[in-house]
Amino acid sequence: MAETTTDRDFIRFPTLIGDIGGTNARFSLVSDGDGPTRRFANAQTADFATIDDAIAATVLPEARPRSAVLAVAGPVQGDRVPLTNCSWVVEPRRMIERLGLDEVILLNDFEAQALSLPGLGPDDLVSIGGGESVPNAAQVAVGPGTGLGAAALIHARGTWFPVPGEGGHIDLAPVSERDFQIWPHIDEPFGSGPYRRIAGETLLCGAGLVRLYKAVVAADGARSRFDDPAEVTAAAMDGSDGHAEEALSLFCVHLGRLAGNLALAFMARGGVFLAGGIAARIAPFLAQSGFRDAFIDKAPHQALMDKMPTSVVIHPEPALAGLTAYARHPETFGVATEGRHWRR
Numbered sequence: 001m002a003e004t005t006t007d008r009d010f011i012r013f014p015t016l017i018g019d020i021g022g023t024n025a026r027f028s029l030v031s032d033g034d035g036p037t038r039r040f041a042n043a044q045t046a047d048f049a050t051i052d053d054a055i056a057a058t059v060l061p062e063a064r065p066r067s068a069v070l071a072v073a074g075p076v077q078g079d080r081v082p083l084t085n086c087s088w089v090v091e092p093r094r095m096i097e098r099l100g101l102d103e104v105i106l107l108n109d110f111e112a113q114a115l116s117l118p119g120l121g122p123d124d125l126v127s128i129g130g131g132e133s134v135p136n137a138a139q140v141a142v143g144p145g146t147g148l149g150a151a152a153l154i155h156a157r158g159t160w161f162p163v164p165g166e167g168g169h170i171d172l173a174p175v176s177e178r179d180f181q182i183w184p185h186i187d188e189p190f191g192s193g194p195y196r197r198i199a200g201e202t203l204l205c206g207a208g209l210v211r212l213y214k215a216v217v218a219a220d221g222a223r224s225r226f227d228d229p230a231e232v233t234a235a236a237m238d239g240s241d242g243h244a245e246e247a248l249s250l251f252c253v254h255l256g257r258l259a260g261n262l263a264l265a266f267m268a269r270g271g272v273f274l275a276g277g278i279a280a281r282i283a284p285f286l287a288q289s290g291f292r293d294a295f296i297d298k299a300p301h302q303a304l305m306d307k308m309p310t311s312v313v314i315h316p317e318p319a320l321a322g323l324t325a326y327a328r329h330p331e332t333f334g335v336a337t338e339g340r341h342w343r344r
């Protein structure tokens with residue numbers, strides 16, 4: 001069984017930190033409390049049978065970490081952790097033996113994004129709309145990528161506490177007349193039964209944008225032209241395809257509604273931060289879309305929402321930045337490691 005770290009608040013250096021995505025695993029090494037980190041070449045998850053093989057090939061030839069702090073998509077439960085968007089299964093006990101580590105800590109990928117928020121500066125963010133961040137108030141990170149991730153960061157007793165969750169799977173609902181035309185055409189991948197429950201991640205991720213685009217096309221009885229999310233965003237942003245433009249506009253509106261739901265749930269007066277691979281790529285479009293209006297449209301709480309700032313994270317690797325901050329100074333974050341910390 002995994003152990004707890006409640007008895008101590010440091011992680012042994014050098015620490016391997018890793019952000020394990022659906023396509024890429026990004027690794028770097030933290031050697032001490034404030035020196036530079038060392039970044040290794042990305043490993044493509046499809047190129048290695050296991051995460052241990054990927055670390056052995058990309059990290060071990062150059063460094064001998066004593067500990068590992070890894071962020072993975074999905075909930076961390078038990079001693080075998082299957083990853084949501086690739087075929088790897090993380091087995092910390094085996095990893096400790098095979099890679100010669102003393103300890104392994106697994107975090108959720110958006111928990112890592114949340115850990116980066118206190119360290120982000122103005123150059124790492126693009127604001128969308130008004131509002132002002134209230135110091136030490138709750139913050140939310142939410143972001144479409146291969147899936148839809150979400151986590152909160154709560155400040156209490158002088159410490160930032162990340163709150164991981166599966167907020168990408170909360171419901172979306174049709175609101176406008178156009179939504180009601182489009183909804184019946186959305187292909188629902190999670191098996192919603194007869195009532196067509198559409199989850200956030202159904203529409204708000206790369207595959208979800210294509211799903212939304214196809215539903216828009218089908219609602220108009222037209223033929224679809226694109227199967228790749230990057231094609232949809234390109235055609236939307238250069239204005240060459242009306243359906244792609246409408247799909248990306250609706251994507252922004254639904255993202256605004258869902259981000260607003262999370263902001264309400266956590267009273268995110270510290271701000272809502274759009275992370276993940278897609279938001280930064282569509283930042284100019286997001287800024288002039290209906291995102292912010294949809295975020296605020298929470299009667300009777302519009303005035304409250306209007307004060308909460310929203311921004312796109314344009315830092316290139318916020319999850320690694322969050323893991324680095326935590327690996328260096330775990331005592332400054334209230335990360336609950338029970339059941340997620342394995343030692344030799």
Ligand SMILES: Nc1ncnc2c1ncn2[C@@H]1O[C@H](COP(=O)(O)OP(=O)(O)OP(=O)(O)O)[C@@H](O)[C@H]1O
Nearest residue numbers: 021022023024145146206207229230233276277281
């Ligand atoms: N220009 C783009 N417009 C819209 N979607 C895009 C664009 N480029 C990539 N995507 C989509 O973004 C998703 C990848 O997002 P992200 O970079 O956050 O990945 P991840 O989940 O962190 O993991 P990894 O980077 O390993 O894939 C994929 O679904 C991809 O198709």
